[in-house]
Amino acid sequence: MIRRPELPAVHEYYLLGCMTMCALVAVVLGVAIVIAAWTTRENWDRDVDPIVSARSTHGKELVLRYGCTSCHVLPLAAPEGAVGPPLTHIGSQSYIAGSFPNHEIWMTLWIENPQRLKPGTAMPNLNIDERDARDIATYLATLR
């Protein structure tokens, strides 16, 4: 009579597979959560939408590229112009140019075409397209 090796029962196999899978899924999920938390660690205290934060970063670059800092003071390492009003706390102001509510929609319109909104203002039209203007408005809204 040939002796067969002792094999575990079927339910033991099942239990082993289940535990392995559970452990794998737990590890993968845990790593994913840690990575996600680490990449968004700057927004923990502010509860910022990642899209908003991407727009605001782009807006910050555009502010330097279009030369906003040659007239306005902004919290950036750039020339500090005193031609227009300082924008260091524009996000907490109530009005834009003393005329329009400080909402992102109005700010976008203002940046796109200040001459249409308030004819005769000293701020020139800089031929900024809508998307760029929106990103700049998003950035300005973060300056509280």
Add this chain to the structure above:
Amino acid sequence: MLAGTIIVLILGGISVVIDVRSLALILRAPDSGLSIVIVDTGEWLQVCYSRGETSFIAANELHVPAGALVTIDWRGPNLVGWSAHDVSPIAEGQSSLIARDAGIDDVWLVRLWPAPRQRRLRIVADTPATFERWFQNESRPAVPTALAPLFTSSGCSYCHVIRGVNEKPWKAAPDLTHFAGRRTIAASMIPNQRGFLAGWIVESRALKCTSKMPPNPLQPAVLQQLLHYLESLQ
């Protein structure tokens, strides 16, 4: 002793090779007949082009045809010109310049004494055809437009010249005849874009603390029209 000799020989050899290469370039390059006088005024550079009967004055950006010999006459202090491709002394008097290929090269003009200082000279080397077009356009006075009187009435013409609008003064400030064709303002330091330009006109010292241009708090409407006018000077 031996090591010193070897180093001297190697360095000497390298410099001979470089000299021979540049000599070959100079001997082979055709003479463009163009001579450029560059007057260093301290803050900005006056650039006077002349070829045959044609001569005119521009400022700051140096346009040269690629592959041809250009005579440069530098009127200013002795400096060191430092760019990505070349480091060479710039001394008062005549010298030759050849741009091997078309492209833009920013040369830092470095001075160590009496006070360390650096400025930028932008050399724009065009293909001969492009250069010819640029030269012909630049030698013409500005096209008269309805906005031209604004240049005089808002006080720009006290220091700046636009050929076709006013003829004097020559050396107070950069010539603006074909201003819109330039890539930079403020002696090649700031991009020639509307946002920078508006800030520069009203308060130039915010952008460059050594600027001699006085603040110009213009009427907003005048500022807008002036921007349009300057952008039309192709």
